[in-house]
Amino acid sequence: MRRWGEVAPDWLPFIGGKRIPPYAAIIPATLGGLGATAFWLPVLLSWIVPGMHHAEFANGWWELLAKVCITPGILFGPLVLVLTYAYYKRRASANA
Numbered sequence: 001m002r003r004w005g006e007v008a009p010d011w012l013p014f015i016g017g018k019r020i021p022p023y024a025a026i027i028p029a030t031l032g033g034l035g036a037t038a039f040w041l042p043v044l045l046s047w048i049v050p051g052m053h054h055a056e057f058a059n060g061w062w063e064l065l066a067k068v069c070i071t072p073g074i075l076f077g078p079l080v081l082v083l084t085y086a087y088y089k090r091r092a093s094a095n096a
Contacts, residue, residue, distance in 0.1 A: 006091075022091040029084040036077030044074050 008015040046054035047067065057063040 022088070026084060026088050026092060029080060029087070033077050033080035033084055036080060038077075040074040040077060043070060 006020060008018055008020055010016045046052045055066070057066065
């Protein structure tokens with residue numbers, strides 16, 4: 001049994017059965033986490049910065065529902081960065 005993400009599956013051409021370098025996952029994950037964070041940052045800022053323009057809602061319940069539904073998207077980028085760091089500590093630090 002191979003550890004998932006550490007060795008490429010045998011059926012892949014050229015790299016099948018070979019070790020996957022940790023930075024082949026760390027670099028794209030970091031860029032993706034930073035990109036997702038930057039994408040959602042204006043929404044988060046409109047919620048917490050007084051006077052910044054944000055969508056108008058008919059009442060507070062609709063606004064609460066929107067925030068509950070949007071919060072997972074806002075958290076996605078930072079969570080990817082946290083998981084990428086944990087992967088880095090486990091894989092890249094062990095190889096150093």
